[in-house]
Amino acid sequence: MSLSGLFVRKVIAPLWAIKEGTPYLRHLKALEGSKQRPVEEVQAEQLQRLRRLLVHAAAHTDFYRERLSSVMERPETATWEQFAQIPLLTKDDIRSNKERMVARTVPPDRLIPVKTSGSTGVSLDLFIDEDSAQWKRAVTITYDRWAGWDLGERVGAIWGNPDNRANWRMYLRNVLLTRYEYLDTLKMDEREMLRYHRILRRKPPVILFGHAHSLFLFARFIQQKGLPAITPRGIISTCMVLHDFERATIEKVFGCRVTNRYGCEEVSLIACECPEGNMHLNGDTLIVEFIRDGKPAKPGEAGAIVVTDLTNYGMPFIRYKVGDVGIPSDGTTCACGCTYPVMESLEGRVADYVVTPDGNYISGISLTENFAMHLPGVKQMQIVQEKIDFLVFRIVRGALFSERTVADIDRLAAERFGSRMAYEIEYVDSIQSERSGKYRFCISKLPNPFS
Ligand SMILES: [Zn+2]
Known part of the structure; x- marks a missing residue:
C-alpha cells in the first residue's frame, strides 16, 4: 500500500x-x-x-x-x-x-x-x-x-x-x-x-x-x-x-x-x-x-x-x-x-421475466445472452412484453442490419418463446438508460411466480 x-x-x-x-x-x-x-x-x-x-x-x-x-x-x-x-x-x-x-x-x-x-x-x-x-x-x-x-x-x-x-x-x-x-x-x-x-x-x-x-x-x-x-x-x-x-x-x-x-x-x-x-x-x-x-x-x-x-x-x-x-x-x-x-x-429483476404462452419463465439475463447476442445487425435492443402472447422488440439498427437479421429474429423468437408468441418490431434511434443509469433489456407487464 x-x-x-x-x-x-x-x-x-x-x-x-x-x-x-x-x-x-x-x-x-x-x-x-x-x-x-x-x-x-x-x-x-x-x-x-x-x-x-x-x-x-x-x-x-x-x-x-x-x-x-x-x-x-x-x-x-x-x-x-x-x-x-x-x-x-x-x-x-x-x-x-x-x-x-x-x-x-x-x-x-x-x-x-x-x-x-x-x-x-x-x-x-x-x-x-x-x-x-x-x-x-x-x-x-x-x-x-x-x-x-x-x-x-x-x-x-x-x-x-x-x-x-x-x-x-x-x-x-x-x-x-x-x-x-x-x-x-x-x-x-x-x-x-x-x-x-x-x-x-x-x-x-x-x-x-x-x-x-x-x-x-x-x-x-x-x-x-x-x-x-x-x-x-x-x-x-x-x-x-x-x-x-x-x-x-x-x-x-x-x-x-x-x-x-x-x-x-x-x-x-x-x-x-x-x-x-x-x-x-x-x-x-x-x-x-x-x-x-x-x-x-x-x-x-x-x-x-x-x-x-x-x-x-x-x-x-x-x-x-x-x-x-x-x-x-x-x-x-x-x-x-x-x-x-x-x-x-x-x-x-422480477419485472424482467418474459412469460411464454407455454408457461415458461425466461429471465432477462438469459435473453440478453441467448437472443440479442446472436444478432450482429442489432446495435441495441429492448423486449417489452405487453400480453402473454405478444412482445414488442424495440431495435436500434447497426451497420450490419439486413433482411437476414429480420429472418434471424423470426427464427430466434420461435425458438425462445414458442410458435404461439406473436411480436412486432419497432425501430428506434436509441434506447435510453433509466435515471439510475441502469439499462433494462426486458420489461414485462405481466405477473410471474416471483411477483
Ligand atoms: Zn467464498
Missing part, C-alpha cells in the same frame, strides 16, 4: 471519525473474523438479533404492531417458523405506510432520508437510522477488501450523480479521506471519458467501482481508442447484473479481476463475490431469503430475493421484497473460508 494511503488509513480516517463522532472504525474491528464463524453460531446470533428487532418493531411502530400480532404473540421468543409467516413487505406497503413504519423511539435527527432511484420507474422514500448507516459503512469496507482495496486508497468511481463537490466540506472530505475520482454515468460522452482517462492515468486508482454496464462502456471506449492502460488492483461491479461478455471485456482491458456485487439503496450490500468467485450473502447485517410461490425456493431454483435488515431500527425492513430474482446454491462450503451462504446467480 502507498504511503499516502497508509497515512489516510492510520491518521486521517481515525481523526475524521472522532470529529464526526462516527463509530464505523470500531464496528470494523468488531466485524473481524465474523465471516469465518461456524454456520450454527451465525444462525443463533442472527435469531437473537432478529428477536431484538421484532420486539422493537412491535413495540414502537404501529405498522409492525399490527403486522406481527397476527403471526406471533411474543416476538422475544420468535422462531424461524414464525418469522417465515410474516407477510412480505412490498414497495407499495412502504409507500402507503411510511410514517407508521418509523420507530417512535428514534429521534428525527438520527434518521437519514433516502430516496431510491426507482429501478421500476417509481422511486421510494425511506429512512435509515444513523447507527445502521455506520454499520453499513463498516460492513461494506470488509467486502471491499475482497476486491483488494482498503480504507484510504484511491477509488475511481463510475457512478450517477456524484455529490462530492456539493459543498466545501464534502470536497475536503473527499480529498483527504474518501479519495474518489468520479465519472458521471449520466454524462458518459467521448469528451468526458477522455478527461476521466487522463485523470486516472495521472492519479492511478487502486480500485475501479461502478455499474456493470458503465464499466463495460468505459472499458470498450479505452479498447476502441487504443488508449494507454489503466491498471487498478481490482474492480467492483455493482447494482446490476454483470453479463459474462461484459466481465470478459472489463477484465481484459484493465488486466485484473472483477468482483461482482449486488445491493440496493434500501439495505445496502446484499451479496458480494469472494476471491474464489462465489457470491456470498451478507450475513453481517442481513437475513436473506429466496421465495417462490410463497415458499422458500429450493437450491438451484429461482426465487424472489427477500431481505431483513438487522440494523435499521429507525424504519425496520422485515422480509422486504427487493424486486430482484436470484438462485440459492446447495449450501456447500466455499474454499475462501467465508461461511455465509452462496447465491448461485442473480437473475435480474
Whole structure:
C-alpha cells in the first residue's frame, strides 16, 4: 500500500471519525473474523438479533404492531417458523405506510432520508437510522477488501450523480479521506471519458467501482481508442447484473479481476463475490431469503430475493421484497473460508421475466445472452412484453442490419418463446438508460411466480 494511503488509513480516517463522532472504525474491528464463524453460531446470533428487532418493531411502530400480532404473540421468543409467516413487505406497503413504519423511539435527527432511484420507474422514500448507516459503512469496507482495496486508497468511481463537490466540506472530505475520482454515468460522452482517462492515468486508482454496464462502456471506449492502460488492483461491479461478455471485456482491458456485487439503496450490500468467485450473502447485517410461490425456493431454483435488515431500527425492513430474482446454491462450503451462504446467480429483476404462452419463465439475463447476442445487425435492443402472447422488440439498427437479421429474429423468437408468441418490431434511434443509469433489456407487464 502507498504511503499516502497508509497515512489516510492510520491518521486521517481515525481523526475524521472522532470529529464526526462516527463509530464505523470500531464496528470494523468488531466485524473481524465474523465471516469465518461456524454456520450454527451465525444462525443463533442472527435469531437473537432478529428477536431484538421484532420486539422493537412491535413495540414502537404501529405498522409492525399490527403486522406481527397476527403471526406471533411474543416476538422475544420468535422462531424461524414464525418469522417465515410474516407477510412480505412490498414497495407499495412502504409507500402507503411510511410514517407508521418509523420507530417512535428514534429521534428525527438520527434518521437519514433516502430516496431510491426507482429501478421500476417509481422511486421510494425511506429512512435509515444513523447507527445502521455506520454499520453499513463498516460492513461494506470488509467486502471491499475482497476486491483488494482498503480504507484510504484511491477509488475511481463510475457512478450517477456524484455529490462530492456539493459543498466545501464534502470536497475536503473527499480529498483527504474518501479519495474518489468520479465519472458521471449520466454524462458518459467521448469528451468526458477522455478527461476521466487522463485523470486516472495521472492519479492511478487502486480500485475501479461502478455499474456493470458503465464499466463495460468505459472499458470498450479505452479498447476502441487504443488508449494507454489503466491498471487498478481490482474492480467492483455493482447494482446490476454483470453479463459474462461484459466481465470478459472489463477484465481484459484493465488486466485484473472483477468482483461482482449486488445491493440496493434500501439495505445496502446484499451479496458480494469472494476471491474464489462465489457470491456470498451478507450475513453481517442481513437475513436473506429466496421465495417462490410463497415458499422458500429450493437450491438451484429461482426465487424472489427477500431481505431483513438487522440494523435499521429507525424504519425496520422485515422480509422486504427487493424486486430482484436470484438462485440459492446447495449450501456447500466455499474454499475462501467465508461461511455465509452462496447465491448461485442473480437473475435480474422480477419485472424482467418474459412469460411464454407455454408457461415458461425466461429471465432477462438469459435473453440478453441467448437472443440479442446472436444478432450482429442489432446495435441495441429492448423486449417489452405487453400480453402473454405478444412482445414488442424495440431495435436500434447497426451497420450490419439486413433482411437476414429480420429472418434471424423470426427464427430466434420461435425458438425462445414458442410458435404461439406473436411480436412486432419497432425501430428506434436509441434506447435510453433509466435515471439510475441502469439499462433494462426486458420489461414485462405481466405477473410471474416471483411477483
Ligand atoms: Zn467464498
